[in-house]
Amino acid sequence: MAELAGSDTSVGNADEANWVPKVDMEFKTDEEAYQFYNNYAKVVGFSVRKAWINRRASGVVISRTYVCHKEGYQGNRRDESEVKKPRQNERTGCLAHLTIKITENGTYRISEFHPMHNHELVAPGKAHALKSHRVAKRSRAAVAGMMASQKAKIEYLVRQAGGYRQVRFFSVEDAANKSWAPKVDMEFENDEKAYQFYNEYARRIGFDVRKAWINRKASGVIISRTYVCYKEGFHGNKKNESQVQQHRLRSSERTGCHARMTIKLAKNGRYRVSEFYWDHNHEFVTARTAHTLKSHRTANRARFHEVDYEDDSTVEPRAKDKNLSELTVASQQGDLLPSHCKNYLHAKRKDTPKPGDVGAMLQYLQGRQVDDPAFYYAIHLDSEDEVTCFFWRDTRSAVDYRYFGDVVCFDTSYKINNYGRPLALFYGVNHHKQLVVFGTALLYDDTEECFKWLFETFKSAMNGKEPNVVLTDQNMAITNALDLVWHGTRHRVCVWHMYQNATKYLAQVFQGSRTFASDFRKCLYDCEDDEEFASEWIKMLEKYDLKENIWLKKLFDDRDNWSVACGRGMFCADMSSTQRTEGLSSMLMEHLRQENDLLQFLGNYERVLYGWRYEELLADHHATESNSLVASSRMLRQAANIYTPAVFDIFQKEFELSLDCMVYNAGMVETTYEYKVTSEGSLKVHIVRLNPLDGTLVCSCKKFEFVGIQCRHVLKALDVTNIKELPLRYFLKRWRKDAKVISLRDMHVLATDNELKSTRVKHFSSLCHIFSIIASKAAETVEGCKFIESQSDQLVISVYQILQTQLEGPQFA
Numbered sequence: 001m002a003e004l005a006g007s008d009t010s011v012g013n014a015d016e017a018n019w020v021p022k023v024d025m026e027f028k029t030d031e032e033a034y035q036f037y038n039n040y041a042k043v044v045g046f047s048v049r050k051a052w053i054n055r056r057a058s059g060v061v062i063s064r065t066y067v068c069h070k071e072g073y074q075g076n077r078r079d080e081s082e083v084k085k086p087r088q089n090e091r092t093g094c095l096a097h098l099t100i101k102i103t104e105n106g107t108y109r110i111s112e113f114h115p116m117h118n119h120e121l122v123a124p125g126k127a128h129a130l131k132s133h134r135v136a137k138r139s140r141a142a143v144a145g146m147m148a149s150q151k152a153k154i155e156y157l158v159r160q161a162g163g164y165r166q167v168r169f170f171s172v173e174d175a176a177n178k179s180w181a182p183k184v185d186m187e188f189e190n191d192e193k194a195y196q197f198y199n200e201y202a203r204r205i206g207f208d209v210r211k212a213w214i215n216r217k218a219s220g221v222i223i224s225r226t227y228v229c230y231k232e233g234f235h236g237n238k239k240n241e242s243q244v245q246q247h248r249l250r251s252s253e254r255t256g257c258h259a260r261m262t263i264k265l266a267k268n269g270r271y272r273v274s275e276f277y278w279d280h281n282h283e284f285v286t287a288r289t290a291h292t293l294k295s296h297r298t299a300n301r302a303r304f305h306e307v308d309y310e311d312d313s314t315v316e317p318r319a320k321d322k323n324l325s326e327l328t329v330a331s332q333q334g335d336l337l338p339s340h341c342k343n344y345l346h347a348k349r350k351d352t353p354k355p356g357d358v359g360a361m362l363q364y365l366q367g368r369q370v371d372d373p374a375f376y377y378a379i380h381l382d383s384e385d386e387v388t389c390f391f392w393r394d395t396r397s398a399v400d401y402r403y404f405g406d407v408v409c410f411d412t413s414y415k416i417n418n419y420g421r422p423l424a425l426f427y428g429v430n431h432h433k434q435l436v437v438f439g440t441a442l443l444y445d446d447t448e449e450c451f452k453w454l455f456e457t458f459k460s461a462m463n464g465k466e467p468n469v470v471l472t473d474q475n476m477a478i479t480n481a482l483d484l485v486w487h488g489t490r491h492r493v494c495v496w497h498m499y500q501n502a503t504k505y506l507a508q509v510f511q512g513s514r515t516f517a518s519d520f521r522k523c524l525y526d527c528e529d530d531e532e533f534a535s536e537w538i539k540m541l542e543k544y545d546l547k548e549n550i551w552l553k554k555l556f557d558d559r560d561n562w563s564v565a566c567g568r569g570m571f572c573a574d575m576s577s578t579q580r581t582e583g584l585s586s587m588l589m590e591h592l593r594q595e596n597d598l599l600q601f602l603g604n605y606e607r608v609l610y611g612w613r614y615e616e617l618l619a620d621h622h623a624t625e626s627n628s629l630v631a632s633s634r635m636l637r638q639a640a641n642i643y644t645p646a647v648f649d650i651f652q653k654e655f656e657l658s659l660d661c662m663v664y665n666a667g668m669v670e671t672t673y674e675y676k677v678t679s680e681g682s683l684k685v686h687i688v689r690l691n692p693l694d695g696t697l698v699c700s701c702k703k704f705e706f707v708g709i710q711c712r713h714v715l716k717a718l719d720v721t722n723i724k725e726l727p728l729r730y731f732l733k734r735w736r737k738d739a740k741v742i743s744l745r746d747m748h749v750l751a752t753d754n755e756l757k758s759t760r761v762k763h764f765s766s767l768c769h770i771f772s773i774i775a776s777k778a779a780e781t782v783e784g785c786k787f788i789e790s791q792s793d794q795l796v797i798s799v800y801q802i803l804q805t806q807l808e809g810p811q812f813a
Contacts, residue, residue: 045121047130206284208293268545269509388445408467451481493562533565658712
């Protein structure tokens with residue numbers, strides 16, 4: 001007991017030392033906390049055991065307790081009467097322990113520390129014999145070896161190899177100044193690129209790389225990661241060697257090498273090299289055999305498969321054979337690089353129709369054409385006569401495209417998100433702000449050639465009419481195909497897709513900051529002009545230290561193709577995203593799976609379309625019943641009589657906001673008045689130009705140009721000039737209740753694509769389009785059907801009389 005008391009006193013005297021644990025001390029990792037406690041235990045005179053641990057579902061350690069080696073009690077697992085050599089019980093139920101818990105910033109804080117022991121402590125001279133300190137001693141020996149001189153290191157490598165023999169030593173000191181060698185404070189875009197960089201360094205030096213420790217947040221974002229030499233640590237057979245047959249014993253190849261590279265997540269969302277140990281305690285492999293190491297075999301295999309095959313047709317057969325032979329030699333030498341493989345292998349499509357799908361599609365398409373004579377479908381085959389795309393549209397889709405096809409969204413998110421079958425949709429919005437589908441495709445190939453065929457087919461199905469604007473996902477093959485086929489169409493990349501890409505490329509920034517998402521959305525959606533967008537973008541880069549982010553630099557340079565602020569002068573029907581199909585997604589996602597029957601999916605798809613079209617019919621009925629709006633303003637009454645209810649709600653909100661706007665007369669240029677208008681709660685000044693002679697209204701916010709509905713600033717300027725009604729030209733036809741009322745003359749102009757078509761076939765196609773629109777509208781009511789039937793006989797008689805008067809024969813060329 002005297003020794004015990006003496007030990008307790010020594011512990012108490014150490015309270016002020018910096019090597020003694022204290023509550024609220026913090027450590028970067030739980031392993032650092034263990035090493036600190038273990039060093040303290042060695043000085044005091046006891047061994048440490050890793051006891052209880054608490055993890056999240058993601059594997060992140062929440063809390064951990066390290067205890068004295070005499071904590072608890074132990075006995076023999078079997079009944080003592082059956083044990084020949086009873087185990088000596090060395091534990092005393094000691095309560096000394098240290099507990100750490102994770103903090104909000106990802107570090108580990110000491111929450112509990114009990115220093116008092118109920119047993120004798122080991123003298124400092126004997127502490128190295130305790131279990132936890134034996135391991136530490138072995139580690140220190142390896143570290144000491146790393147710190148030796150160059151000559152001593154070579155001698156050490158030779159001894160580890162089993163004696164003196166011819167060994168090729170690669171000087172890692174010479175490689176330290178190379179650009180391909182890791183250095184502390186280097187930064188990488190993500191952890192995988194850091195691994196690839198270190199792996200390439202390892203290939204040149206002559207060792208293999210293993211992914212070792214990883215630390216994640218609860219969200220799954222990697223906080224830190226360590227890549228080690230393949231000879232790090234020690235291992236043996238998992239079973240007792242006496243239980244393993246002699247010829248199956250594993251040879252231990254590890255030498256406890258400490259060479260490693262550690263990366264940590266920085267504030268800017270990139271990964272910074274925090275530790276780099278270059279010294280090894282073993283031989284390197286030669287450059288000729290480096291490719292046989294595991295991590296380099298994987299890299300070579302990836303390089304062989306992840307190549308671009310699109311330009312294969314441009315290579316002559318002899319050139320192909322030559323390069324393929326070069327590729328074989330390169331792969332044998334282990335120098336297989338992407339430049340050797342590019343464009344010399346046949347392309348493989350990512351998607352192929354499930355067995356039976358082609359027959360099911362043909363059955364469905366032919367059946368639809370029987371029920372709907374104006375139903376249109378087309379099938380595309382590749383050079384090997386394999387189906388790459390199905391496209392179809394019904395009569396109602398063609399009618400809807402006639403009215404609302406000025407802005408089209410081409411949505412391939414079902415294919416990108418790998419829902420199962422590669423569905424692609426052409427759609428827009430109607431006068432009720434509801435989604436309308438113009439065409440559907442199953443797209444099994446995503447090459448430029450296939451997209452080009454699809455866009456040409458869609459244009460042909462719509463009698464040659466191209467949309468004014470098309471919104472798509474970010475895809476170079478789509479962009480190139482649109483440039484080749486739809487010459488008069490403006491192409492925009494949807495903002496929603498940009499945001500989704502950002503969550504992938506900047507995942508660490510999103511997870512590491514609570515405010516970045518809102519600031520990024522502000523740049524994407526809330527800026528009204530290019531100047532404001534550029535200003536907010538720079539502020540965001542400075543705030544989150546992202547000025548050097550390559551992906552954001554490229555995104556900003558390409559802003560004219562996707563930024564809402566840069567495209568407000570272009571009418572997009574209030575659509576800046578292809579992601580308006582949320583309802584369709586939830587209904588069809590389950591049926592798109594490959595294991596489900598295709599005909600079942602097509603049936604469900606038709607029911608969804610029918611439901612949407614029925615909703616439009618109800619909205620039309622509601623619009624005819626909403627004429628009797630009681631409002632104190634003439635302009636509101638005017639808008640209520642013209643706009644559909646959904647669009648009127650938007651206009652009414654702008655009108656109400658205009659009441660709180662402030663307006664100032666800014667002068668006059670010839671016959672045009674200029675006003676400065678500010679909204680409540682905003683210092684931004686908008687310029688409104690009003691010409692009372694021709695009724696021209698222009699606002700710097702460009703809401704009318706982008707959405708097709710006048711803004712609060714214009715309405716305020718009209719109010720101060722005592723103009724109580726909006727000029728009719730600013731009620732766009734596509735937003736009006738009578739949006740789908742059209743004359744036969746207008747339909748004929750559309751069907752002929754504004755050109756005189758002189759052949760009999762083209763006239764027939766034009767008339768079919770006109771009468772399909774009439775039939776579609778008349779079929780909605782019984783009265784409409786009876787009227788068309790009653791007029792059909794008279795129409796045939798009139799056409800016959802016209803033919804009889806043509807004495808010189810048909811006037812068709």
